[in-house]
Amino acid sequence: MLDEVTRKFMKEKNKDNAIIFLKEVSKLIPPSDDFSIFLVKRGPHEYHLDRKGLFIQSVSEDEYLPFLSGSEKRVDFSSLPEDAVKKIDYVDVLKQLRDILLDFSRRGGEKYTKMAEEVNILIFQNL
Numbered sequence: 001m002l003d004e005v006t007r008k009f010m011k012e013k014n015k016d017n018a019i020i021f022l023k024e025v026s027k028l029i030p031p032s033d034d035f036s037i038f039l040v041k042r043g044p045h046e047y048h049l050d051r052k053g054l055f056i057q058s059v060s061e062d063e064y065l066p067f068l069s070g071s072e073k074r075v076d077f078s079s080l081p082e083d084a085v086k087k088i089d090y091v092d093v094l095k096q097l098r099d100i101l102l103d104f105s106r107r108g109g110e111k112y113t114k115m116a117e118e119v120n121i122l123i124f125q126n127l
Contacts, residue, residue, distance in 0.1 A: 002028065003122050009090065010126055018085045019077045022049055025097055028119075030104035030112060037096045040087045047084060049093070054080065094123045 005024045009017040022039075029035055029051040036050040046057045054077050059070045101116035 002119070003125075006090075006094070006122055006126060013086075015080070015082055015085050018088070018090075019080065021090065022054065022077060022080075022093075025049060025093060026051060026053055028097060028115060029100060030108055032104065035100045035104070037093055037100070039093065040084045042081070042084055042087075047080065047088075053077065091123060091126055094119055094126070098123065 002024050005017075005021050009021040025037065026049055029037070029049070031051065033050070036048040036055075039047040039049055039054075041047075044058050044060055046059070048055050048057055053074065055072055055074050057070060057072050059068055061068055098116050098119040101112045101119060105112035105116060
C-alpha cells in the first residue's frame with residue numbers, strides 16, 4: 001500500500017496526496033512512543049509524525065534564563081500548511097521510517113526487518 005501511495009504522491013505533489021502519504025507512513029511506525037519522524041521546521045515550530053499522527057513541537061528560549069522550553073500539540077493532518085508540504089523531503093521521511101523499523105526490529109522481531117527492507121526498496125525506486 002505504501003508503494004502505491006508514494007507513487008501517486010510523487011506524480012502529483014499536492015496537499016491531499018501528502019496527507020494520504022503521511023497517514024500511511026504513520027500506520028507503519030512501530031507501537032512505541034520512542035519514535036517520531038521529523039517533517040519540517042517553520043520558525044520555532046517543528047512538525048513531526050508518529051504512530052498517533054501529526055504533532056507540532058514548539059521550542060523557545062526563555063527570556064531571562066539560558067534554558068529552552070518546549071511544548072507539544074497534536075494537530076489534524078489538514079492543518080499542515082501548504083508551504084510546509086512543499087518543504088518536506090519525502091525521501092528523507094522514508095529513510096527515517098526505515099531506520100526506525102530497523103531499530104525496532106531488534107525488539108519487535110523479523111516482521112519489522114522485512115518492513116524495513118520493503119521501505120528501503122521504495123527509497124531506491126524514488127531517488
